[in-house]
Amino acid sequence: LVFSSVTDAFFNMSGCGHSGNSGEFKLACKFRNGVVARLSMAFVCWMMICPVEYSHSIAVSADENSSRFHDVVAAMIIKIADYTYWPEGRDPAKGDEITLAVLSEDKQILNVFLRSVHNRKAGKVIWKVKQVTSLSEAEGYSILFVDDHHKTGGQEWYARFHDREILTFGEGENANCMFNFILLNGQVRFDLDLNAAKSAGMGFDSRMIKLARQLKKGANP
Numbered sequence: 001l002v003f004s005s006v007t008d009a010f011f012n013m014s015g016c017g018h019s020g021n022s023g024e025f026k027l028a029c030k031f032r033n034g035v036v037a038r039l040s041m042a043f044v045c046w047m048m049i050c051p052v053e054y055s056h057s058i059a060v061s062a063d064e065n066s067s068r069f070h071d072v073v074a075a076m077i078i079k080i081a082d083y084t085y086w087p088e089g090r091d092p093a094k095g096d097e098i099t100l101a102v103l104s105e106d107k108q109i110l111n112v113f114l115r116s117v118h119n120r121k122a123g124k125v126i127w128k129v130k131q132v133t134s135l136s137e138a139e140g141y142s143i144l145f146v147d148d149h150h151k152t153g154g155q156e157w158y159a160r161f162h163d164r165e166i167l168t169f170g171e172g173e174n175a176n177c178m179f180n181f182i183l184l185n186g187q188v189r190f191d192l193d194l195n196a197a198k199s200a201g202m203g204f205d206s207r208m209i210k211l212a213r214q215l216k217k218g219a220n221p
Contacts, residue, residue, distance in 0.1 A: 070109055072188045073145075073181050074116035077169055078127065080179060081143060083205035090165045090201075092125075092142040099128045101141035103150055113145070135160050144177075145169045152176040163199050178202075182213070189213040 077100065081093065092098045102113050110131050118129040132138045138146075139160045146152050146168065153176035161168060170177035178200075180191045192212035197203060209215070 066108060067112055069181075069183055069188065070112040071116055073169070073171070074113055076181070076188065076190070077143070077145065077179075078117065078120065078122055080169075080204075080208060081167065082122070083208040084167055085203040085205075087165055087201040090142070093123065095125065097126050097128055098122075098143065099130050099141055101130050101132045101138050101144045102147075103132050103135070103138050103144060104147040105133065106147055106149065109147055139164065139166065141166065143167045143169075146171075146175070146177060148172040148175065162196075165200050165202065167202065168196075180216070184213065191216050 081098065086092075100113065100117055102110055104110055110129075113129045117127050120127040130141065132141070132144075135150075135156060138144050142165065144166055148171045151157065152168070152170045153174075157176065167179075168177035169179045169181065171181045173180075173182060175181075176193070176196075178193050178196050180193075182189055182191070190212060191214050192204070192209065193216040194204075194209070195216075
């Protein structure tokens, strides 16, 4: 599978249909033999708030699998931010730029976000990516992704991020961010901690909430 800049290409769409009375849209975004559809098509379907999945129909390395996963996660973060309700005066989309802080020392993960998000124009704002290497550095940003090599939870995490107006994203079953991405049966899903969002004075569009695999109840350590 060849990944070019996400400016030019993203997913090969395998279907996007309306489910009738439920009013829910479903999307299967599948990777097929290295052919990817243009990013604009992915965003059109994402505007309908669609779940995203990819297949493992071809043999790929663990690094390639990780790259695919984080490509999808990057696109989801951009769209989730569009459906986030921020406290008065705190919405980063009201400015000219939005910075996504990435807490990771993994060069592959960082490169995926740089390729997929950095200098991406969404609406009237430009997205930027900034690598951070510590929780103290990360708390200076409004949107944060934390890879699975860093612990989210515990005394330091809650001291720095509890009640803070920071949209946090993690990965894996044990992440303790507002949104925690997982790979389930070839589909990228997320768990959502509404209590953490409420503590920060933030909320989300009901359509986004319905897409959560499960709603988590965060707890202080």
